[in-house]
Amino acid sequence: MTTYEAKIKTFLEKETQHQIESDGTNLIEKGVLDSFSMIKLINFVETELGVKVDMEEITPGNFNSVETIARKIETWR
Amino acid sequence: MIKLIQEYFTASAEKYPNNIAVDVWHEEKKTKKEALEMSFSRLDQYSNQLARHLKSKGVKRGDRVALMFMKIASVDAIASILAILKCDAVYVPIGHNLPAARVAKILDDSGAKLLIYRLCPIEELKKQIKRQDLQFIKLDYDDRLQIYQESTDPLPYANTSDDAAYIMYTSGSTGNPKGVMITHANIINATDWAVEEFGITSEDKMSQHPPLSFDLSTFDLYCAFKTGATLYPVSDNLSLFPGELIKFIEETGLTVWNSVPSVMVYLWNSGLIKPDRLPTLRKIFFNGEGFPARYLAEWMKTYPDKQFVNMYGPTETTVQCSFYRIPAPPTDLTKLVPIGKATGGMEIFAVDGELYVGGKGVGLGYWHNPQKTAESFIEFPGKGRVYKTGDLVSLRGDGNYEFIGRKDNQVKVRGNRIELGDVDAALYSLPYVNEAVAIAIPDIATDGNKLVVFVDLKDKKEEQYIKEDLAKTIPNYMIPDEVRFSKLPKTSTGKIDRPKLKNDYLRSKN
Numbered sequence: 001m002t003t004y005e006a007k008i009k010t011f012l013e014k015e016t017q018h019q020i021e022s023d024g025t026n027l028i029e030k031g032v033l034d035s036f037s038m039i040k041l042i043n044f045v046e047t048e049l050g051v052k053v054d055m056e057e058i059t060p061g062n063f064n065s066v067e068t069i070a071r072k073i074e075t076w077r
Numbered sequence: 078m079i080k081l082i083q084e085y086f087t088a089s090a091e092k093y094p095n096n097i098a099v100d101v102w103h104e105e106k107k108t109k110k111e112a113l114e115m116s117f118s119r120l121d122q123y124s125n126q127l128a129r130h131l132k133s134k135g136v137k138r139g140d141r142v143a144l145m146f147m148k149i150a151s152v153d154a155i156a157s158i159l160a161i162l163k164c165d166a167v168y169v170p171i172g173h174n175l176p177a178a179r180v181a182k183i184l185d186d187s188g189a190k191l192l193i194y195r196l197c198p199i200e201e202l203k204k205q206i207k208r209q210d211l212q213f214i215k216l217d218y219d220d221r222l223q224i225y226q227e228s229t230d231p232l233p234y235a236n237t238s239d240d241a242a243y244i245m246y247t248s249g250s251t252g253n254p255k256g257v258m259i260t261h262a263n264i265i266n267a268t269d270w271a272v273e274e275f276g277i278t279s280e281d282k283m284s285q286h287p288p289l290s291f292d293l294s295t296f297d298l299y300c301a302f303k304t305g306a307t308l309y310p311v312s313d314n315l316s317l318f319p320g321e322l323i324k325f326i327e328e329t330g331l332t333v334w335n336s337v338p339s340v341m342v343y344l345w346n347s348g349l350i351k352p353d354r355l356p357t358l359r360k361i362f363f364n365g366e367g368f369p370a371r372y373l374a375e376w377m378k379t380y381p382d383k384q385f386v387n388m389y390g391p392t393e394t395t396v397q398c399s400f401y402r403i404p405a406p407p408t409d410l411t412k413l414v415p416i417g418k419a420t421g422g423m424e425i426f427a428v429d430g431e432l433y434v435g436g437k438g439v440g441l442g443y444w445h446n447p448q449k450t451a452e453s454f455i456e457f458p459g460k461g462r463v464y465k466t467g468d469l470v471s472l473r474g475d476g477n478y479e480f481i482g483r484k485d486n487q488v489k490v491r492g493n494r495i496e497l498g499d500v501d502a503a504l505y506s507l508p509y510v511n512e513a514v515a516i517a518i519p520d521i522a523t524d525g526n527k528l529v530v531f532v533d534l535k536d537k538k539e540e541q542y543i544k545e546d547l548a549k550t551i552p553n554y555m556i557p558d559e560v561r562f563s564k565l566p567k568t569s570t571g572k573i574d575r576p577k578l579k580n581d582y583l584r585s586k587n
């Protein structure tokens with residue numbers, strides 16, 4: 001588990017009050033990510049993790065689980 | 078003269094057989110076997126075939142047939158709606174993401190003969206449903222191949238304009254959803270007006286964003302059916318990714334957008350809304366809740382050439398009964414946008430501040446609930462049958478109505494009369510507020526009410542800081558007693574769930 005994965009998981013669990021079973025769990029299907037938690041997550045990545053998010057690059061295919069989100073953030077670092 | 082709404086579709090299929098009726102945008106579209114798009118003529122034929130299939134399952138005139146689809150299966154969802162109507166039956170659309178217990182309630186209450194579904198898990202639902210006689214049709218690939226064997230010939234209709242076309246379930250105050258019955262004539266009135274008023278044509282490309290279980294979808298579907306325009310369903314996933322959603326609007330070349338305001342607020346907050354984006358979009362409609370003026374002003378300043386229209390209307394009076402073309406970016410950022418004047422064939426007026434709606438869009442009432450129907454649908458001297466909305470309005474000098482709040486949201490706190498919508502608007506005018514709602518909560522200590530606001534913030538702020546900011550726009554007696562910081566729960570139609578917030582609050586105090 002990378003540090004990004006751990007931080008994202010902790011943040012989303014605290015923010016949404018959902019338990020995230022695994023890093024591969026589809027957060028959209030589970031209702032963890034919705035239009036409000038998404039905005040907060042992006043704000044968190046930019047301010048707490050210090051990585052600028054490219055809103056045009058994220059898609060339902062590459063930004064749907066703790067694992068894929070962490071991987072995407074790595075590419076912007 | 079069109080008498081039944083499926084005839085809109087058949088007439089367009091004759092006039093524009095090769096126009097695409099429904100086009101599901103999907104990145105991997107080319108590699109998918111499924112029907113993700115269909116022309117008017119083919120969809121007309123397919124729905125004839127499906128109607129015959131439904132009749133073979135025993136569907137008769139007046140029967141209720143429920144449907145539950147994910148957006149990606151929109152071609153089949155719309156074919157199902159047409160097929161149900163072509164059987165002289167009534168469609169009951171159900172949100173695919175509702176809890177099984179709630180779906181079961183709707184299926185039990187409506188007495189639906191059949192549930193047509195696709196790409197939705199229904200194992201849990203089958204456990205919860207009490208009835209034994211409900212039939213299921215899983216409209217998958219194999220089923221479709223079988224249905225394609227049926228005749229494509231048109232079917233004869235026995236229905237009249239005054240028969241129900243759909244029953245849509247809205248939340249009831251007691252926790253049991255109420256089924257609102259809407260007739261063919263109701264929908265025809267709303268559609269004929271909208272097409273004429275906004276000049277929608279066969280060239281238009283329209284979004285289909287709201288779930289089919291939400292009556293906002295009536296605008297999309299029937300305007301497109303009548304004119305031969307193409308519908309572009311917007312999947313739930315797509316709505317979460319502003320970059321993708323904008324790409325979707327641009328690549329499909331959408332000309333008409335219709336959604337609840339919160340989607341547009343979300344898009345604005347992404348920072349991607351720029352003057353050079355969304356070039357094809359001409360008309361933007363929003364409905365379902367008030368649009369915070371601050372965001373609307375930003376949108377309108379970015380796109381001075383696009384048309385922005387606020388629509389208003391309870392499900393009971395068919396999609397929209399009033400509208401307001403917004404002439405210029407709002408300058409008073411603390412107010413909601415006016416709900417405007419009556420649409421064609423409709424009449425709106427206020428009685429003791431409450432908005433009453435009359436005219437051709439007033440529905441039949443609530444499905445087998447004569448008591449609730451009698452409470453809300455009344456004979457009004459000189460106006461005929463009208464619906465009491467429970468919405469409080471005021472009439473502006475220019476003849477436009479403004480929404481003030483819900484009748485049941487008018488509260489007294491320490492003797493002062495407060496419209497909760499007023500506090501909401503003040504909260505929304507603060508730049509760091511994402512979403513907010515004010516609720517009056519019974520206070521045991523004083524035997525009165527106290528005012529609690531729930532806020533979802535973009536930037537962290539202390540309670541005291543917010544109260545001081547509010548004091549800049551509203552009287553002291555409207556300053557909340559307590560500020561709670563939380564994400565705001567939504568109803569299935571995307572509105573803020575006030576009852577849930579209130580109950581959760583009361584529970585937390587016990």
